Amino acid sequence: MVGRWVNDVAIRLTDVTKTFDGSSGAAVDRLSLDIEDGSIMALLGPSGCGKTTTLRMINRLIEPTSGSIEINGVDVMSQSPQELRRGIGYVIQQVGLFPHRTIRSNIATVPDMLGWDKRRISDRVEELTTLVGLEHELLDRYPDELSGGQQQRVGVARALAADPPVLLMDEPFGAVDPIVRARLQDELLDLQTKVRKTIVLVTHDVDEALRLADRIALMNVGGVVEQLATPDDLMRSPANQFVERFVGDDRGLRRLALNTVGNLPFHQGPVVADSAAIGEVERVLAAETSDWLGVTREGRFAGWAPADEVRSTMGAGRPLEAVVLQPPVAHVEPSNTLRAAMELIMVSNSSVAVIDDGGRFGGVVTLEDIRRSLAATGS
Amino acid sequence: MSPAALVAEATNPIIRWEWVVEESDQIRAAIIEHLTLTVLALALGMVVSAILTALILRFRWMTTPITATTSLIYTLPSVALFALLAPVFGNLSRWTAVLPLAAYTLLILVTNTVAGFLSVPQPVRDAADGMGMSPLRRMWSVELPLAVPYMMTGIRIAAVSTVGLVTVAAIIGQGGLGRLIFSGLRRAFWTPMTVGASLSIILALTLDAVLLLIAAWLTPWQRRKRTPES
Numbered sequence: 001m002v003g004r005w006v007n008d009v010a011i012r013l014t015d016v017t018k019t020f021d022g023s024s025g026a027a028v029d030r031l032s033l034d035i036e037d038g039s040i041m042a043l044l045g046p047s048g049c050g051k052t053t054t055l056r057m058i059n060r061l062i063e064p065t066s067g068s069i070e071i072n073g074v075d076v077m078s079q080s081p082q083e084l085r086r087g088i089g090y091v092i093q094q095v096g097l098f099p100h101r102t103i104r105s106n107i108a109t110v111p112d113m114l115g116w117d118k119r120r121i122s123d124r125v126e127e128l129t130t131l132v133g134l135e136h137e138l139l140d141r142y143p144d145e146l147s148g149g150q151q152q153r154v155g156v157a158r159a160l161a162a163d164p165p166v167l168l169m170d171e172p173f174g175a176v177d178p179i180v181r182a183r184l185q186d187e188l189l190d191l192q193t194k195v196r197k198t199i200v201l202v203t204h205d206v207d208e209a210l211r212l213a214d215r216i217a218l219m220n221v222g223g224v225v226e227q228l229a230t231p232d233d234l235m236r237s238p239a240n241q242f243v244e245r246f247v248g249d250d251r252g253l254r255r256l257a258l259n260t261v262g263n264l265p266f267h268q269g270p271v272v273a274d275s276a277a278i279g280e281v282e283r284v285l286a287a288e289t290s291d292w293l294g295v296t297r298e299g300r301f302a303g304w305a306p307a308d309e310v311r312s313t314m315g316a317g318r319p320l321e322a323v324v325l326q327p328p329v330a331h332v333e334p335s336n337t338l339r340a341a342m343e344l345i346m347v348s349n350s351s352v353a354v355i356d357d358g359g360r361f362g363g364v365v366t367l368e369d370i371r372r373s374l375a376a377t378g379s
Numbered sequence: 380m381s382p383a384a385l386v387a388e389a390t391n392p393i394i395r396w397e398w399v400v401e402e403s404d405q406i407r408a409a410i411i412e413h414l415t416l417t418v419l420a421l422a423l424g425m426v427v428s429a430i431l432t433a434l435i436l437r438f439r440w441m442t443t444p445i446t447a448t449t450s451l452i453y454t455l456p457s458v459a460l461f462a463l464l465a466p467v468f469g470n471l472s473r474w475t476a477v478l479p480l481a482a483y484t485l486l487i488l489v490t491n492t493v494a495g496f497l498s499v500p501q502p503v504r505d506a507a508d509g510m511g512m513s514p515l516r517r518m519w520s521v522e523l524p525l526a527v528p529y530m531m532t533g534i535r536i537a538a539v540s541t542v543g544l545v546t547v548a549a550i551i552g553q554g555g556l557g558r559l560i561f562s563g564l565r566r567a568f569w570t571p572m573t574v575g576a577s578l579s580i581i582l583a584l585t586l587d588a589v590l591l592l593i594a595a596w597l598t599p600w601q602r603r604k605r606t607p608e609s
Contacts (some may be wrong), residue, residue: 024449061508085511096506100524100600109510158510168509 010037010166010198011058016067018053018223027053028223030067037165038196042213044178044203046246050223051202055168058200059088077089086110089159089167089197093174095151097143102321103154108164114288128157131194133187149180156188160195167197173208185211193340208349210235210258218243229288232258253339255374261341261365262334264373269364271351274321278314285310294354294364295325301354301361303327331356332365338373339366384546395570406559406574413555414580416545419477421538424484425484431485432492442493457547466552476553480544484537491533495526528601531594535587537541546575556582 008107012035018028029048035041043051056062058069060081063103069076076084097106104125105112111121129136130267132153143151152172159167162268172188173213189212192199203209209216218227218234220242227239235258236250246256271294272286285293285307293310295302296301313323330344345353355362399406431449434441460479466473499522507517546557554561559575560567595602 059509061505082511082513085509087511090506090509092502092505092509094500094502096502096504096509097502098507098521100521100598113516115512146601320390 007185008037009034010039010072011041011200012070013037013054013058014068014229016054016057016069017065017080018050018057018062019065023221026065027055028040028064028140029054031225033217033225033228035198035200037198040192040199040201040212041201043219044206044209044213046204046218046220046221047220048221051204051219052170053189054171054219054222055200055202058166058168059085059090060066061085068127077080080372086113087164087166089164091155091167091169091172091359093171095155095175097151097154097158099143102140102142103146104132106141106143106154107157107161109158114162125157128160131160131191132157148176149184152176152180152184153187156191160197165198167199169199169201171202171204174203174205181208188212201226207254207257210211210254219245252374256339256342257337259338259373260334261332261336261338262370264338264363264365266363267365267369269366271296271361272303272320273297273365276320281310281320291325294328295320295323298363299360301328301331301356330354334362337340338370342367342370383579391567391569394573398570399574401470402571406578409555409559409575410578410582411544411555412553413542413557414449414469414551416473416476416548416553416555417538417541417582417586418540419516420545421478421484421534422479423481423515424488424541425534427481428488428492431489432496432529433440435489435493445489446486449489451485452482457544458550461548462501469586471593473553475551476545480541480548483544484541485542487532487537491529491536492526495529498529499525528594528598529596531590535590538586539583539588542579542586546579555579555603 011033013031013033016028016031017026019026031050031054045051053062057064058071058076059074071088090099090141097103098109101109104122107125107128108121111124116124125139126136129139131196134150134153134157138150143154146154152175155172159169159323166368173184176184195343201209201212213231215228215230216234217225218229220226226246227234229237229239229241232255234243235247235255238247238251244251270288270292272284272291274295274297276284291307292304293307294304305323305325310320310323314320329350330348332341332344332353332355334355334357341353345351345365351366353365355365431445435445456458457479460482461476461529464475464479468478503521504517507521512521546554546560548554549557549561552558556575556579559571560579563570563572
């Protein structure tokens with residue numbers, strides 16, 4: 001076995017099959033899956049596709065009928081279930097906090113069982129509380145005194161308490177309202193940049209999978225993987241009709257949420273520095289066929305002016321600096337999604353958004369830029 | 380009112396305080412006996428119901444036979460049961476009173492304890508397993524504490540009804556305050572009846588209040604529930 005192992009695979013499922021007693025078909029059928037270390041793998045699919053069963057076989061809440069599961073090269077069957085589970089974070093939809101224990105004691109569950117000393121446990125609890133963005137005064141409350149969003153944060157903190165390399169999440173944000181869900185998803189991504197866990201996420205929500213996962217295993221009833229791909233690949237080239245139907249007709253639009261403004265090729269747009277001469281201004285306006293001219297001052301975007309006004313001012317011999325500028329309506333950052341940029345352009349009723357790259361002018365985005373980028377990577 | 384009745388009322392009022400003072404030793408002994416019988420019966424009932432509950436939780440098919448048996452016991456008239464057991468254990472044995480009293484608590488205690496364990500939400504059980512708790516640890520540190528509010532409700536009902544039943548045990552020469560009541564009845568002398576009856580009511584209410592306090596102390600999380608905002 002030594003040598004076959006690839007270093008960056010954290011979880012490896014090989015021909016894993018689960019048939020429940022009294023059921024004719026398999027819930028999961030000869031599933032093989034490599035999950036890279038430090039990545040988020042989403043198990044996505046309709047109910048009954050075996051995604052939760054697959055997840056629960058990783059920490060042996062369900063025992064596979066056949067096949068093998070290895071975590072960092074160690075077969076999960078080689079340890080006792082309790083020992084195995086204490087080394088794996090587990091987050092579920094209904095959170096499952098212990099109602100009779102304070103938040104502090106809930107978070108300390110696994111370190112307590114592992115016999116950490118009091119000082120170390122208390123330090124770790126404080127650290128996690130900050131990490132998941134929970135107010136410290138909540139630590140001595142009971143779960144029923146917290147909101148759904150707060151409870152879910154406690155659930156994540158509890159799962160991370162003993163710093164396990166692997167985190168299993170079963171519909172973790174399914175029970176909170178959409179606004180809180182979006183915030184928790186952002187927080188998870190933010191958290192992941194700090195802790196770099198190998199996360200297996202079960203969800204039936206395409207958007208959630210697209211937003212969070214590095215790779216998606218789209219599963220179908222009977223526990224078979226229809227397609228294993230990055231979110232963008234899944235949207236761009238669905239492997240079959242099932243995938244196409246599951247991800248929806250608007251997969252083109254969904255891809256907008258997967259690409260950021262920073263990925264677009266640089267586009268200067270009808271923008272010049274405020275020191276530009278009339279010749280340069282005319283050349284830029286003609287090239288971009290624009291009625292508006294953007295002006296930068298010391299590398300920052302200063303505003304827009306109507307082309308006619310620029311021409312008449314400069315025609316009268318005055319410099320570009322003398323033109324009164326209108327502040328930009330729409331500006332985006334390189335980390336914004338194309339979807340956000342597009343929405344901004346639409347609602348601001350302009351044809352272009354200015355990219356603000358940490359205070360510097362970073363080019364412009366037009367609807368045409370967005371369209372072209374989807375076409376370029378599409379097939 | 381006839382003169383005879385007036386005389387009777389003068390000599391036999393609802394309560395005659397001199398008697399209370401004179402017989403204070405007897406009254407104190409009756410209270411202690413009443414309390415002892417109640418506590419022994421409850422303690423025995425709790426031990427037996429713990430075993431029965433464990434059997435039900437472990438083997439679900441035992442739910443029906445155990446519930447049926449304890450319900451049957453509960454329906455037996457208490458006077459009849461005491462009378463039946465008297466020849467078996469002897470009139471003066473405390474167990475003649477304690478055994479039936481304990482038997483009467485079983486239905487209430489078992490039903491409530493089982494309900495307590497079944498009330499533990501599945502996600503909580505699931506999380507406990509997922510964190511790596513062994514079944515025994517899950518039982519002790521998660522399920523048992525969460526069943527406590529239900530168990531305490533059962534114990535309170537059982538305690539109050541046992542205080543009442545103990546008085547009936549006076550028919551076999553036990554029964555604490557019940558003996559005061561019965562002797563008063565026999566002699567048509569109201570004072571012991573009044574004292575016995577009111578003290579047993581006070582005893583029941585006090586015991587209930589004490590158990591309520593214990594329940595609150597055991598379950599601090601229950602007091603602090605509130606409607607969470609988002």
